[in-house]
Amino acid sequence: MKVCVTAQGDNLQALVDPRFGRAKYFLAVDVDSLDFEVIENVNAQGTGGVGIQSGRLMADKGVECVLTGNIGPNASDTLKAAGIKFCLGATGTVLEAVEKYKKGEMTLSEGSNVDSKSGA
Amino acid sequence: MIVSVASGKGGTGKTLVATNLAMSLDFPCQLLDCDVEEPNAHLFLKPQIKKEEKVFKLVPKADVSKCQLCGKCQEVCVYNAIAVVGKKHLVFPQLCHGCGACSYFCPHGAIVEEKQEIGVVTTGESLHVDVISGRMKIGEAMAPPVIRRVKEHIRPDMVAIIDAPPGTSCPVIESIKGSDFVILVTEPTPFGLNDFVLSVEVLRKLNIPFGAIINRSDLGNQETEDFCQKNGIEILMKIPFQKEIAEVYSRGDFIVEALPSFRQAFKELWEKIQPKVAV
Numbered sequence: 001m002k003v004c005v006t007a008q009g010d011n012l013q014a015l016v017d018p019r020f021g022r023a024k025y026f027l028a029v030d031v032d033s034l035d036f037e038v039i040e041n042v043n044a045q046g047t048g049g050v051g052i053q054s055g056r057l058m059a060d061k062g063v064e065c066v067l068t069g070n071i072g073p074n075a076s077d078t079l080k081a082a083g084i085k086f087c088l089g090a091t092g093t094v095l096e097a098v099e100k101y102k103k104g105e106m107t108l109s110e111g112s113n114v115d116s117k118s119g120a
Numbered sequence: 121m122i123v124s125v126a127s128g129k130g131g132t133g134k135t136l137v138a139t140n141l142a143m144s145l146d147f148p149c150q151l152l153d154c155d156v157e158e159p160n161a162h163l164f165l166k167p168q169i170k171k172e173e174k175v176f177k178l179v180p181k182a183d184v185s186k187c188q189l190c191g192k193c194q195e196v197c198v199y200n201a202i203a204v205v206g207k208k209h210l211v212f213p214q215l216c217h218g219c220g221a222c223s224y225f226c227p228h229g230a231i232v233e234e235k236q237e238i239g240v241v242t243t244g245e246s247l248h249v250d251v252i253s254g255r256m257k258i259g260e261a262m263a264p265p266v267i268r269r270v271k272e273h274i275r276p277d278m279v280a281i282i283d284a285p286p287g288t289s290c291p292v293i294e295s296i297k298g299s300d301f302v303i304l305v306t307e308p309t310p311f312g313l314n315d316f317v318l319s320v321e322v323l324r325k326l327n328i329p330f331g332a333i334i335n336r337s338d339l340g341n342q343e344t345e346d347f348c349q350k351n352g353i354e355i356l357m358k359i360p361f362q363k364e365i366a367e368v369y370s371r372g373d374f375i376v377e378a379l380p381s382f383r384q385a386f387k388e389l390w391e392k393i394q395p396k397v398a399v
């Protein structure tokens with residue numbers, strides 16, 4: 001199972017980036033082996049629609065679940081259409097977020113928790 | 121002849137100047153409220169509404185019976201307004217600029233366009249002033265099409281006063297372009313000056329003649345005036361902070377009617393502007 005965590009750095013010890021659309025990196029982590037792929041978010045500096053772009057990127061990478069801090073309505077619509085689940089309110093390091101997810105301590109969210117234009 | 125009243129930031133007294141200038145003129149004129157996010161000139165002018173027209177934009181949609189989910193439309197949309205993910209084709213109308221690229225490039229002719237209301241333009245009359253206001257729908261992000269529709273009402277044989285939105289972004293440029301003169305309203309505070317300097321740069325780029333009005337002129341510092349002097353910007357009027365002004369304004373009345381000294385001051389303002397824009 002592959003989850004994707006928004007990160008401020010390019011390794012498992014990096015802190016979770018609270019924003020989805022404008023996250024610096026995405027770390028696609030295999031929850032069992034902890035193998036991971038670093039995806040740099042080339043859209044982070046875009047002017048509009050970044051949440052949609054990041055959502056599309058998740059779909060392209062075959063991600064099943066996203067762990068992040070906040071998510072906006074456009075990104076949430078895109079992920080839902082792609083059938084990708086997401087958990088909000090992730091904090092600490094990427095590894096901590098993945099561990100919490102594995103223990104079932106993160107709840108799946110139904111929709112966005114911030115408005116558009118927030119970079120999330 | 122078109123005179124815009126603009127301001128680098130909100131709350132400087134832009135609408136106060138625009139509405140009072142319109143009222144002080146002794147011939148018919150137009151007032152166009154282009155601050156479509158928060159139009160408020162009508163609160164003072166209280167026009168009798170004559171007409172309301174809706175403003176639409178065309179928003180694309182995929183016809184599911186034809187769409188092959190190939191993703192071409194998403195690829196060509198530079199505004200990221202389309203996402204083709206999973207088995208779905210999503211359009212985000214608030215990001216769409218209506219450029220038509222998606223429909224042009226769709227290899228299966230699957231894009232259809234739907235009208236979506238983005239705002240409304242009302243026209244009315246208040247004594248000798250024709251009042252035209254645009255209002256954008258809440259949540260809508262594209263102000264320029266609404267502003268353009270407001271400006272379509274400009275009559276070349278009349279004096280048109282435009283109440284522009286605050287700031288220096290796209291909607292501001294859309295509002296003031298084509299003006300013969302711009303009145304920049306500012307406050308003599310450090311923040312006010314900072315935004316004022318930005319507005320001055322924009323106006324110089326657009327090559328539109330302008331002058332300044334300093335509102336609450338006795339409350340701040342000298343720097344704004346110094347800046348104007350150094351840069352050859354004419355100070356058209358100074359409005360001191362007076363309790364009477366605030367009272368009259370908060371009642372929704374005109375200072376040119378309630379306070380005779382202002383009637384004179386606005387007349388003089390017009391006499392200063394007119395020769396600069398005489399056609």
Ligand code: SF4
Pocket residue numbers: 182186187188189190191192193194204209225226227228229230231
């Ligand atoms: S380009 Fe046309 S067929 Fe392809 S996804 Fe877009 S709407 Fe569907």
Ligand code: SF4
Pocket residue numbers: 180196197198199200201202211215216217218219220221222223
């Ligand atoms: S009309 Fe232009 S901006 Fe709107 S969705 Fe199509 S390509 Fe994107």
